[in-house]
Amino acid sequence: MVPWIRARSTRADVADHFRALRDAHVPEKRGGLTPAVLVDGAxxxxxxxxxxxxxxxxxxxxxxxxxxxxxxxxxxxxYHVYEDSLTVAQALAGDAVAG
Structure with a gap:
């Protein structure tokens, strides 16, 4: 189970989402890229x-x-997140991560 992957609908739920992400990971070993942003009005x-x-x-x-x-x-x-949840779940379980 990935603790931050679940439906959320309140501000408190969203804050909990980001706390769960923070608590589950090593902050000094994180990164990422944003190769594209598409905007259409709001x-x-x-x-x-x-x-x-x-x-x-x-x-x-x-x-x-x-x-x-x-x-x-x-x-x-x-704020909807779509991610490779299988890879995330494998890493949380300590399984070999597909790459």
Whole structure:
């Protein structure tokens, strides 16, 4: 189970999402790239490449991701994350990570 991958609908839920991400990874061993950002009015899609190291297992992983965002009146009103959850789950379990 990946603790941050679940439905969320409140500000508190979103804050918990980011705390779970922070707590699960080694901050000094993270990185990523954002090769493309597409914007259409209030909506945007951000394509990325995540590089993390799981604190509990020491496993490094790299996974593609996309974020779908909507910004209204200066606030993010939609934040959907699409990621390679199999690679993330394998790293959390300590399994060999596909690469």
């Amino acid at each position: 909506d945007a899609v951000v394509f990325g490449d995540i590089r993390q190291t799981v604190r509990a297992t020491g496993r490094e992983y790299r996974a593609g991701c996309a974020l779908r965002l909507t910004v209204e009146d200066g606030a993010i009103t939609r």
